[in-house]
Amino acid sequence: MKVKEIAQAAGVNPDTVRFYTREGLLSPARNPDNNYQQYDADDLRRLRFARKARQLGFSLPEIRAILDQADDHHSPCPMVREVFEQRLAEVEREIAELQQLRERMTTALSAWREMPDGTPDGHTICRLIEHWDETAAATCHEE
Amino acid sequence: MKVKEIAQAAGVNPDTVRFYTREGLLSPARNPDNNYQQYDADDLRRLRFARKARQLGFSLPEIRAILDQADDHHSPCPMVREVFEQRLAEVEREIAELQQLRERMTTALSAWREMPDGTPDGHTICRLIEHWDETAAATCHEE
DNA sequence: TTTGACCTGTGAGTTGCTCACAGGTTTTAG
DNA sequence: CTAAAACCTGTGAGCAACTCACAGGTCAAA
Numbered sequence: 001m002k003v004k005e006i007a008q009a010a011g012v013n014p015d016t017v018r019f020y021t022r023e024g025l026l027s028p029a030r031n032p033d034n035n036y037q038q039y040d041a042d043d044l045r046r047l048r049f050a051r052k053a054r055q056l057g058f059s060l061p062e063i064r065a066i067l068d069q070a071d072d073h074h075s076p077c078p079m080v081r082e083v084f085e086q087r088l089a090e091v092e093r094e095i096a097e098l099q100q101l102r103e104r105m106t107t108a109l110s111a112w113r114e115m116p117d118g119t120p121d122g123h124t125i126c127r128l129i130e131h132w133d134e135t136a137a138a139t140c141h142e143e
Numbered sequence: 144m145k146v147k148e149i150a151q152a153a154g155v156n157p158d159t160v161r162f163y164t165r166e167g168l169l170s171p172a173r174n175p176d177n178n179y180q181q182y183d184a185d186d187l188r189r190l191r192f193a194r195k196a197r198q199l200g201f202s203l204p205e206i207r208a209i210l211d212q213a214d215d216h217h218s219p220c221p222m223v224r225e226v227f228e229q230r231l232a233e234v235e236r237e238i239a240e241l242q243q244l245r246e247r248m249t250t251a252l253s254a255w256r257e258m259p260d261g262t263p264d265g266h267t268i269c270r271l272i273e274h275w276d277e278t279a280a281a282t283c284h285e286e
Numbered sequence: 287t288t289t290g291a292c293c294t295g296t297g298a299g300t301t302g303c304t305c306a307c308a309g310g311t312t313t314t315a316g
Numbered sequence: 317c318t319a320a321a322a323c324c325t326g327t328g329a330g331c332a333a334c335t336c337a338c339a340g341g342t343c344a345a346a
Binding site for chain 2: 056057081084085087088091092094095098099101102105106108109112
């Protein structure tokens, strides 16, 4: 398989395939005639695995670690369980943060309906945002 | 105020102040003696505004647009309302995606409790992840 | 006066791609 | 048979919003 073929088979951008190859997640053979990359079924398996793992929130270094362990005939699954549970906790924290944010946004939006727009006067820039509750917002930071 | 002082007053990293200055959100005067940046109360107001707007999900270009409009004595608030509503919709979409993801993760986790770890055998890399439901996960992509 | 804490600008690193570029190869249409 | 289109190659830059590192200048206190 050439780059475009494996990319289509996995449903990703060919540049992603090239990128993963550069990053060492894929190690295709070479066609000695034209120096093209030659991917096989095992590469496709690895690529699909990597994409699934990405959807689960694994980072590329984590995925590479799992793949490397699999290459060494170690069972990577306990590691997967561990990282997975950490990732689940993170997802739940993100949900909680976003829900807090949403709540404050809808509250602010309904409060704003009664506020005049007001041209900036040198003391306020936009009172809609300046009246946002600072301490409440402080707990909601992106990372 | 010098960089560190305004940074402390707004509760941000001094490098963030420098970065915002480079990006044109802040335009401090200069001390002609030593070429140090000199921030005033208006800069602090702009900085605090920018941070609040960031917490609300505005991008730096958006914030700069608001600030520029305020400088020109236009009322930026209608623009704020508009971008804010877009942002709220986005937050709600993110929440929905993360909730879907969490659900699939907890489902997978409980399914995995009954699965053996299994050393990779050349056909599977880690069955924990390979048995993740592909089509279900396809609807949850990061952007 | 020397140490330490600050200041300056610039450039690189972060993450996971995506795109652009310049040049080589292969396929397809005329 | 040839020319154009579509592919391949590697490398390097761009995204967002910082954060950190570096080398050199400035200033306060001991």
